[in-house]
Amino acid sequence: MERNTVLIALFAALIAVLGLIPKITLGFGVPITAQSLGVMLCGTVLGARRGSLAVLLFLLLVALGLPLLAGGRGGLGLFASPTVGFLVGFPVAAFVAGLIVEKTPRLALLPAAILGAFVGGIGVLYLFGIAGMAITLDKSFPEAALLVSPFIPGDLIKAALAGFVTAALAKARPASVLSRA
Amino acid sequence: MLALTSSTRTAYHRWPASLKLALVSVGVFFLYLIESPVLLLAAVAGVALAYLVVGWRFLVEGVSFLRPLWVFVAIVLVWHLIAGDPVAGVAVALRLVAAVGLANLVTMTTRLDDLTDLVLWLLSPLERLGIRTAPIGYAMALVVRFTPVLFGKAGTLIESWRARSARRPGWQLVMPITVTAIDDAEQVAEALRARGGFDTQP
Numbered sequence: 613m614e615r616n617t618v619l620i621a622l623f624a625a626l627i628a629v630l631g632l633i634p635k636i637t638l639g640f641g642v643p644i645t646a647q648s649l650g651v652m653l654c655g656t657v658l659g660a661r662r663g664s665l666a667v668l669l670f671l672l673l674v675a676l677g678l679p680l681l682a683g684g685r686g687g688l689g690l691f692a693s694p695t696v697g698f699l700v701g702f703p704v705a706a707f708v709a710g711l712i713v714e715k716t717p718r719l720a721l722l723p724a725a726i727l728g729a730f731v732g733g734i735g736v737l738y739l740f741g742i743a744g745m746a747i748t749l750d751k752s753f754p755e756a757a758l759l760v761s762p763f764i765p766g767d768l769i770k771a772a773l774a775g776f777v778t779a780a781l782a783k784a785r786p787a788s789v790l791s792r793a
Numbered sequence: 794m795l796a797l798t799s800s801t802r803t804a805y806h807r808w809p810a811s812l813k814l815a816l817v818s819v820g821v822f823f824l825y826l827i828e829s830p831v832l833l834l835a836a837v838a839g840v841a842l843a844y845l846v847v848g849w850r851f852l853v854e855g856v857s858f859l860r861p862l863w864v865f866v867a868i869v870l871v872w873h874l875i876a877g878d879p880v881a882g883v884a885v886a887l888r889l890v891a892a893v894g895l896a897n898l899v900t901m902t903t904r905l906d907d908l909t910d911l912v913l914w915l916l917s918p919l920e921r922l923g924i925r926t927a928p929i930g931y932a933m934a935l936v937v938r939f940t941p942v943l944f945g946k947a948g949t950l951i952e953s954w955r956a957r958s959a960r961r962p963g964w965q966l967v968m969p970i971t972v973t974a975i976d977d978a979e980q981v982a983e984a985l986r987a988r989g990g991f992d993t994q995p
Contacts, residue, residue, distance in 0.1 A: 614990050615982040617928045621935035622943070622978035626971060628936070629943045633966075635990070646967065654969060669932055676908040677797045680940065685861055687797050687900030688814075692821050692892035694865045738898040747825075749869055750885045757867065769964075777968050781975070784968075788975045 616662060619788070623654050623666040623722015624673070631682035647682045648767060651702050652733035652774035655709025656725040657781060659791035664707035673701060701737045708732035713778075713791040721782050721792060726775030733774065734767050797900050799854060803847045805902035810911045813899045822891045830880055833887035858897045862889060909933060914959040927991050941976065946973050 631647030653664035670680065680688040690699060709725075709732030716724045738760060744754035782789045805813065827833055844852040866886045873882025909930070916926045947970045954962040985991075 614985045615979070618933050618935060618982040618985065619975070619978045621932040622939055622974045622981070624936045625940040626931070626974040628940045629842070629947050629970065629974075632944060633947055649967065652816035657971070668918065669929075669936060672912065673933060673936055676905060676912070677903070678905070678937065678940075679797055683861070685859070688817065689858065689893040689900065690896075692896045693862055693889065711962050713814060745905070747910075748885075748889065749865065750881065751872075773964050777971055780968050781971060784972055785975050788979065 619658060619790070620662055620666040620669060621634050623650075623658055624661070626650050627654065627667065627670045628680035631680070632684065637652045646770065648698075648702075648705075648733055648737065649770040649774055651706050651737075652709055652729040652771060653710075653777060655706035655732055656713050656774055656778040656791060657789055658710065659714055659793075660710030662790060663710040664703040664712035667703040667706045671702060674699075692748075694745050694748040695741070696748060698737060698741040700744065701740025704740065705732040705737040708736045709774075710791050715793070720779075721789075722775055722779040725778035725791075726772055729769075729774035729778075733771050734764070735781040737767075738764070797850065797858075798904055801847065801851050801854065803851065803902050805847070805898065806904070808902075810903045810907040811914075812898075813903060814911065815846040817895050817899050820895050824888050824892045824895075826872040827888070828884065830884040830887060833884050833891060837894070839889050840891050840898070843898060844894075851990065853934060855894060855897060855901065858901065859893060862893055905937075925991070931985075931991055935981070939981075943970070943974055943977065946970070 627647060627650030630650040651667055654666045657663070658666060668684065674680050675688055675691060677773045681690065690696065701749065702776045709728035712728035712731055713721070713724045716727070719727075738757075741760055742753060742756045745751065745759060746753050749756065749759075751759075778789065778791075787793070824833070824836060827836065841852060844855045858914060864890060868880070869885045869889075870882045873879050873885075876882075876898045912933075913930055916929060919926055947966070950966050950969050950973075954966060
């Protein structure tokens with residue numbers, strides 16, 4: 613109980629830290645933060661249930677007004693702004709990413725984690741994110757999709773990176789990769 | 794770590810957090826039902842007035858809180874201008890400003906402790922279903938405590954990278970930062986267990 617709770621809390625902190633670090637550029641010149649990488653890692657490392665709980669905990673503290681979101685943002689206003697869909701999609705993304713890693717025990721961890729991060733962290737997340745933008749900006753679904761498309765290349769890199777980090781963690785800290793424990 | 798609560802003391806600070814949250818939830822819900830730009834303009838004026846009754850500087854602070862929103866306001870306005878329907882664009886932009894401004898008002902005038910208490914109170918019915926909520930309080934406190942710690946350790950990793958390489962720190966640091974988080978977690982969990990775990994008060 614204690615160990616699970618603390619791991620969940622520290623991964624919530626990890627999402628925040630990955631979003632707050634300013635100087636990590638992942639390429640392509642598009643200003644992308646590693647925040648969604650943190651969300652992917654929650655799923656692929658902690659598994660579906662604990663991973664999504666870590667993301668929910670992170671979101672709860674953001675909603676309460678802690679400046680934990682990329683760029684030091686936080687507060688309830690974010691949940692009324694156009695990016696709300698991505699926030700709502702975060703825990704679902706982590707859940708799906710974790711579920712895919714958990715349910716593919718015959719697949720090696722590296723491809724399973726990349727697949728999980730890809731389907732959860734991009735597929736599911738963008739579905740929610742685009743829906744949120746379509747509603748708040750009063751746009752059709754394809755129009756909103758166009759608005760977020762510049763960020764997809766960066767997220768593809770992040771999904772691959774999440775896979776590699778997860779596989780490396782399985783070697784460095786095997787007991788802590790709970791998605792395959 | 795600083796919360797986003799405003800340093801200006803306002804009358805809103807004394808309102809119960811639950812009341813503010815309920816009012817804002819209802820307010821934002823209705824904003825999305827309104828289509829008329831005139832009514833939405835009135836809503837923006839109303840929200841601005843809610844800031845202004847505290848003082849001019851509080852309004853300025855509130856406007857600066859809206860900074861992440863301007864890019865979306867610009868996109869919507871330009872989009873609708875090109876589409877030949879500027880009035881609809883103005884309505885969407887006004888709705889965004891009113892909704893986010895209203896929600897920010899709660900964040901700016903409510904202490905973190907009060908909101909944390911509210912969350913734990915809202916979760917308390919779960920106890921009756923046999924779900925323990927004490928770990929949730931612990932977990933929230935842990936994130937507040939360990940985000941700056943982990944951030945500091947990440948900073949040290951970045952510095953040591955810079956000391957060794959002419960290249961900019963990049964994706965290579967994600968792995969050691971994650972290992973740091975895991976190691977901290979295992980250590981804290983052990984310390985917690987040694988001190989009686991969640992059965993004691995945080």
